[in-house]
Amino acid sequence: MLFLRRTLPLIIAFVMGMIGILVFYIPHSGAQALEQELTKWDRIVAAFAMVLGIYSLMRLHWGRVRRQQAGWAYSFLVFVGFTVMFVLAIYNDGQGPLSPQVIDSGPFVWMFDNVQVPADATMFSILAFFIASAAYRTFRARTPEAAILLVSAIIVMIGRVPIGALISDWVPWLSQWLMAVPNLAAKRGILLGVSLGAVATALRIIFGIERSYLGGGEE
């Protein structure tokens, strides 16, 4: 059993990883066909992964409802929202679930436009208030480094909106220069570092050193 539970997944990860690398460098049509085939499989497994993600979210809320934990009524609301939307999706504006989805009209689209869009957009916009308050509270030029950060933020905030050009043509120019030269340099430095790290992690996965994707529990 240990072979099936641990060794086999490690072998699969190694073989798939090596194929993934090699097909990139082999221009032969056979290698390209293999890459095409495996990525097709990957796309389909990814669809199941999304189902798994949603299922585990719903299971979490179901657990709260079943145990009648504090605030379980809100978890129940998640089910209400889910069920209504799910039923409307199956109804598919009268077409049923076995034909192409109707996405330009009908109650499903109505729910998306009038519940999901406003809720999601508002949720993120609330942060505008908190980030403004945080800027006032924490943005202090305590050290020379903090002062650089502050000045850079202020120049960018004025230069990126039309009011910057009203003050002087130099403001948008300076803001664009900050973005396209020093900011670019720092972001590229970070990108190079992160990319090296990503390659190292990918190699660790392929060679079975990094195994966290196998999850915990019995080895």
Added chain:
Amino acid sequence: MSRDQIFFIVFLFIFATINIYLFGSGSLSADWSGLGTFIAAGITLSLYSFLYKDNPLFKFAENLYVGVAAAYTITQVWYNVLWVDVVDPLSELGSDESLGNLWLIVPTLLGFFMLTQLSSAKFSWLSRIAFAFVVGLGAGLAIPRTIAANLLAQIQPTMGPITADLAGFNLFIILVGVVTVLVYFFYSVEHTGPVGVASKIGIWFLMISFGASFGYTIMARLSLLIGRVGFLLEDWLVLPLPLF
């Protein structure tokens, strides 16, 4: 009655009064479209009530949204992938010309293996096979592409010839910035002497870039707020903007 309860009742009263006026005056049409705007405005304001403090109205809208969004995602997966690419082709396997779809059985099986992750320990190990496939293949595909697109393609333009004009000066600054930022992140050497100076310059570059990111983040959040306020003023209250 507590102060919060009074606020809650006043809020509902004002919201109801405004909507009665809007529907009564015909600003909002008495059909699905008008009802949609009414619901969207209600959800928007309920979520903004969080600015006063966390409250049941906020939680109501938030949790309803979570459920709706989860169902939306899963139905997109069904109609665009599972139905078109898996179930439909597999259901036609009986006919001779669709034998080319036999390969589908493997990823479908792997997909079901993945779903065993939340089942009992007896079967959940099967999910490891699916995860090993996805993670292993993903790692393999990523390595050469990361090297080509994010390392080589990024190093090359950093090393361009430095000319005696603004473009050359900029290129020089970029080179200095990239090198010093990398020095700052290189912890294997003690940051003293010339290395210390370089890492200090690296910090300045990082601070400019964090400042820029912070400024842009403020900008992004405000844009979202402007969008929602625009909805409330124009679509819900039907004000002919600009008023003045």
Added chain:
Amino acid sequence: MKEFLLNIDRRIIFIFVALGVIIPALTSFNLPINPTPNVQSIYDTIEEVGAKNGTILISFDYGPGSFPEVQPMALAVLRHCFKRNVKVVGMCLWPQAVGLAQQALDTASKELDAEYGSDYVFLGFKTGFHSLVINMGHDFHGTFPQDSPGNNTTELPVTQNIKGLADFDYVLCLAAGNTPDGIWIPYGQERYKFKFGLGCTAVMAPDQFPYLQSGQMNGMMGGLAGAAEYETLVQASGTATEGMRPQSVVHLIIIAFIILGNVMYFLYGRQKGGAQ
């Protein structure tokens, strides 16, 4: 007064921010919007594609959470494409983008009488991120045998001659996550060398500059300001252009608060901190 200014209640700041958005939204004053070179180059590329009656792929990779920022870009670009007879293929790497993409395509196509199938096609959503892009690179019709309404892509005039990603004259990603730098560039542009442009949220924009300088990306619209610049270029003022008034005012308000915070800190805060 000193204590008050040192510790302004956050709700007072909230009120300033809210008024800073509402009042400029209600009033009318014009601010000059000058397109930056990064936005201009997307516009120029679409003009070039239009001149040769070419096809562009737009990947809608955002959700309702970034709707106010990215949707105006989608609308402005689609209007531009339909005006110049650029054929558009739309697709989504994010499931939540389907409804938003459909909305944008509906609005722009109705305004400019663009016809489904011969002027534009919508492919909908597919899972797989990097694997999807790799598949599309090799075999477009095999990856998307059908469009969203269920037509065969081999038969639709817009898509019938597209064999792989390299056949698109331009690929434009409208994003609110890591799909441009994490997916489209390493898994698509790197190998198939198509021209690639980006419209993204302001949060993402600073991270994309390395790709602009390296030429892996030929243009970028960043946030609502980027969208407003594109609206200016296509001479169709929309929500982004309107949004620049409140955006400018609230930026000034926040900067004023930051300066106030620092003045108070240097006048009193430091001594207070030292005494503690």
